[in-house]
Amino acid sequence: MSELNHGRASGRGLVRGPQSLVAGIGLVALALFGFWASGDLPQGTLRAMGPGLMPRWLSVGVGICGLGLVLAAFLKDGEPLARAAWRGPVVVTLAIFAFAVTIRPFTFGSVTMPGLGLIVAGPLAVIVGGFATPEARLRELVILALFLTAGCMLLFGDLLNLPIPIFPVAVVDALSGTLSTRTLLRLAAGLLAVGGLALLFLERAQRRQPVDVAHHSMTT
Incomplete structure (x- = not known):
């Protein structure tokens, strides 16, 4: 041997x-x-x-x-x-590329894409990268993306105060002078977390519903 x-x-x-x-x-x-x-x-x-x-x-x-x-x-x-097995590496690479070209303005030749900030680039990268596995489900990826993005916004934008683009440029220009950046960041992170919780409760309710229906039919 x-x-x-x-x-x-x-x-x-x-x-x-x-x-x-x-x-x-x-x-x-x-x-x-x-x-x-x-x-x-x-x-x-x-x-x-x-x-x-x-x-x-x-x-x-x-x-x-x-x-x-x-x-x-x-x-x-x-x-x-x-x-x-090319699905995983290719999809993860696409997720990284999507994050890189959407978080801040990206110019390629004569084409310029507007910066959408972490609030858009984060969920997009998580959802795209999640499809690297065939078992991925869109609703579960959306829930994960909302929670992760809210956490990253609070960690990097609020606690560490890193100059990372959080919101789209158009939103920043429209809301300038009305609310402070930190207040707007916390409100947006809270809304993302609430949205994730709502989808999570809806997901669990839909999973329990067939069990409850089967139990009711057996008792009757």
Whole structure:
């Protein structure tokens, strides 16, 4: 058995872990994209963090992990490439791209998309990314998106006070001078949370209804 495994390992040539190599290259590519996407954002300092600090250093961490996997592919025996399941990676990539082009104004050639802020980009990314699995259900993804977006708005926009676009540019211009940004942020986060709770209770009520009907028919 050991001779068979040794023959398999030596038959792979220079690359001993094909799965590690592919995963490492993917992580490095994702890190480079993160650097490119956050290139125009000010980094700031640890005391006054800018919007580019977290994504930039997160990209550094992802890139280091990717380089580690690439190195391990040449040093340690690993699994061969299995049959590719492209749905997950493709859908998650689409979700990241949708978030990047909608959270702030995005220009591609002569086409400029308006910035929609985290209140729109967050739910969109969660819902699109959730369909990476075939078992995804739209209503459950909407509930998750509402809660996650409300939490991110309060954490990054209110508690950490990071200069992240929260609302569409048109909404900010229309409501400027009426309410403070922090008050508007808290109201919007509260509405998202209330909407998520309402959908959650509706979902649970609809799940209990067939059970109640079956129990009533058995008793009668």
